[in-house]
Amino acid sequence: MIGAGRRFLASLRIENVTGTKASDLTLTLFGDRLRFFTHWMYAEGYSHYREIGTQAFSSYQDYAVSILADETVEKRTLTTIAAYLDVPRRLYQQSSLFHSIPDMVIAADPLGGETGRSICKRLNLDDFGSVKPVPDEIARPVIQEAIQWVDHFSVDILNAIELQSFLFRRVASWNSNDYTKPINTGLTGFRFNIGGRDAEWRPPLVASLPVRVDSEHGERIVQQSPLQQLSDLTEDLVGACGITIHGLTGLRSSEGASLKALPLSETGLPACIEIRPSQIGLNEVFYIKGKLTKGRKEPVDCEWVAGMRPRGTDYLPPPVRAAIVLTKVYSFWRALSGTTDLWLSAKRASGFARRTHTVTRVQTKTLLNHENNFIRRHVAIPDKLRSWRINRAQWRKKFSQDVIKSDPDAIPEVQLHYQHLSDHLIESAYFGNDAKLLQLIEDEAMNQAAQDVARMIFGEQPYQSKVVDQLAAALKRLSLESNDPEDIAVTIRRELAHEGIRIWSGTHGDCFYRWESALCHIRSKGKVNLTDDRPLFADRSNDTCGSCSNYIVAARHRPYWLSTFKRRRKGWQDMLAAGELLLAEAMHQRMTVARNYCLALRVPADELS
Template sequence: MIQRGYGHFGQLDEDAFRIFLQDLAADLAGQDDPGVEGDNEAFESDADLPEDGRADGDLEIEAARTAGIGYWTAYYRLLVWSYLWRQRPALAEAGLPILPFQPFADRDSSIAAISKRVAVRALGWVRPLPDEVAAPIMEAAVRMIGSPANDIIAIQRAYNEFRRSNSGTNAEQTQKRRAFLATFRFSTLPGESAPWRPPLSTVAPGGTVARAEALKATLELRELVNNVCDAAVIVLQSAAGQRIGEICGLEAGTDGQAGIPSCIEVRRSHSGLLDLFLLKGKLYKTRSAPVDAEWLIGSRPVGTDFLPPPVRAVEVLVELFRPWRDLAADERASRSLIVTSRANGLPWKPGTVNTVTNLNLLDGQKRFVERHVDLSRLPDRNPREEDLARYRRSRGRCIRTHQWRATFALYVNRIDNRLVPALAQQFHHLSLAMTEGYVGSDPTLLGDFDSSLMQRTVDFFLQATRENPPALAGRFAEIIERYRPEIAAVVGGRTGTDARVAVEEWVVEHDLRIWFAAHGKCFMGFNPKEARCHEVAGTTSWRNQKPNYAARETSICAGCSCFAVDGEHGDYWETRYRANQGAWLAAVNQGDTRGYRAVRARAEQAAAMLRALGREFPHVEVAGAA
């Protein structure tokens, strides 16, 4: 009410309620609240739902399960409106304005139903991590699960053996353990001149100082164990697109193929050229009970011993928590890939280790980023106008684990946009390996992919409404320019979240979708019959909603009336110009340009794009030139 300028309850009409729902969805998508992450995955039956959420059949229950992030947070915030409606008589008796409408009048508008819709919308607003944020985090995580992880596993194993084999008074044992930890020297990584971190503690005199140093060292070791776990989880999420709850449900074991953890199965691809690594676990979302599932998490050429980072991450987690599982409080924890303990330092007593939760892993990721990734030099915004300041100010603590799924969806689209049709069906493919292997049983990944496309489409049209929009090239740029005032009218005088909501509603209402590629943007949904790729392939039809990837290539797109390029694609066209202009000049230098007509045409085409974008032409080196 304060934010929107409402002075009393009598002003909270149906329009105010609609605005509240928009603000709530935007808040859920962006808030840094660990209570929201994965809060729907614990539903086992309708008994777990509030009374308002129960209904005949399973529709409301399933809606709650599949709502994505924020169901319970939305539910309890919406309860305030229910209380205001119930307290009308008391408010009126006190002479105060009352709520002018009933907010939850029927089943379709129950608190449970509206909470589900708000949560689904919030899920659609969860943005992929900007490249400037995702790349350094992934780099730090992959680094941590290499030699540093080996060090932590080794020192933990040695420490436990040392503790079992030593006798004496508590003070003597403390002094020995402190001295032992101080002697461990961490590895020096390739290309570096010093160990990746200093020793855990320094040898100090006896007494209380020695005990404090020993405690500090074991706490540091526990923190390093946590950091390795956090890094492994980041690698799994960023490279396999798993939900955090599905990672919590993975089980350990080492009786797999050729030393591979038993939760990973190695299969030969259909071509016989690749070994495919499939992670086996349980799917919880969209199911009334957990079902077996599998995800492709990497591949390698047959006959090689390379381990893809996600496979290495699982291997690290198996060994990292091996001594912990022996202390598990129950059978489930003894089988879990990742476990936790409330003990200070390393767990030592039986019954002190339990299964990990979504919130444990969410908090761990935030701690890892804060301590191991430097985001302090990020600008306020990147060239794509994504907000980087929030990541810099919070030191990464604003990151949500679900953002990795959206980031993964966007990455797959970028790495090989020809896979979009496959992604739109089941989101089981990543480059060549994913087209040859079966990724798993996760149909809701489709929502993350669709969400990333929609949000990038919204981003594009938001930029088009600015006073000085980014430069556009290509034939469709003329149409965008012609209708820019109409697009701006959608936003009107709105700013921030209100502007974004308006554009998103416009995009959804008109089913507008942009297909993104490295070389440009395809707007074929605006005029399907004009798509050159379908014309070349003989598949022209007004029903086409996506490009023909078998026929599409850069030169065809550049001459298509559905195609446009902006600054995001400048590097691609610069590289294309440099390669083709260099080849053409080399042919000229050799005095033989026969067969180079297409090369020259591609260079001229790239030059035209660069001129339209206002980019400077790169200097082209010609081998053998005088």
């Protein structure tokens, strides 16, 4: 590969098929990009340029974007990232000069007619090189379907895997090399009905299933055996588990691949899961423990918060449940190979690996492929977003946003998960030791505050807040110099940073924290301290927060206050009917507070009558 690279660079100086002969500066720049590409080729097992096609480029694209557009390295411009993606295309164009060296000739454009820049646009990379978060229109149905697979469909797939393992052990001692036929016969007809407790959610395994396959050679129909059908289902379940873990914790692919399943803990949880009491002891916090590799010469121990539950309950957060499923999925192959990894590579052409040496560690690109295949096969997303390919940096950005302000239209359990994470972030200054993820969350908190304030002061979003009223006039004056919403948000972000304000989300309202007016600290400790940087978790309540000038109620809190109003109205009516006039008067005052919030948030008056 090194020799081929040198020949390629030399040819650019002698005859550059796309333009003029390359200068010393051009050769230096392209040499850096070619070295990056060669490192990827070596890591993925490619030896010659002729092996690089569209499928290989798809893998290189994921690798290049995850490295170059990741927040852990110096941010690069869109032009630079596009230039790295263009390397295989330039190799293809220049390879027309090397017919005498077949290994250097690439038969077709690996980019399929696209350019590096058009790919950047398609992947929604901005001009600063950072990846945009997974859009809500994708994230909502994907996370919902993934959790459905983890909690329900996994029952049948795990039973089928156990049946496959039983059949293999039974035939392994036979004096025959044809193991697959009796295993396929034993799997044929297996039914998927949540362990017999529900209606079938998919057809049974059949002796031969026609499946349409797309490859760089075109579309074709292949016949899948029961083992191959189960292998695809297992891959999809693993993809669902990966989405649930990575999408709801912020782990990268390489970090997910470092997680360990064994030995199981005393509670029966995988080795990578640890439970510790929260700072004030009211809750139990789940941590995922693994290795941090990006930006490090050597892997270092790291942990990420995976969820929280009230102390004494048996609730398990979705990422923990997904880790448990993965522990069960690969239990047979861990025993076969003696490995302890949470994820393994056990899929083979005939179905599954059957020998120790064919069970290998999983590659990060494989995890990404499992997740994208799961989405393609099982999730209905808008047509305009069908070409979107998920990568870990997008999930990481989405995660940092939802920790600060979760999507109000997400399914209830996902909302609960993020509320738990947000509560823990407020209760404890500790949120794992992934410094870059913490910085991403902090940056997102400031960005959200700036965007919210911008929408509020210009009348785009209803609110009720003393702090915004106090800042509105000054921020409007600063923002009138520009008509660009992004420039306005940048201006507001800068001023909020100067004021030391950031947002701490809550179910009933958010806190735009300023230490000098933090009523929760004043009531709890009798004083404020300029070193305090967040509200007191244990003292957050409607009464305390509602009297604090840091408190803000915005549009996303409308459902909470409308339900609170209706509950208090019923309580007031019941107390009147029972003749409890003093209690009714007190409840009426609380009902009025809720009603005023609803009116400020533009709830129709007929719902409040």
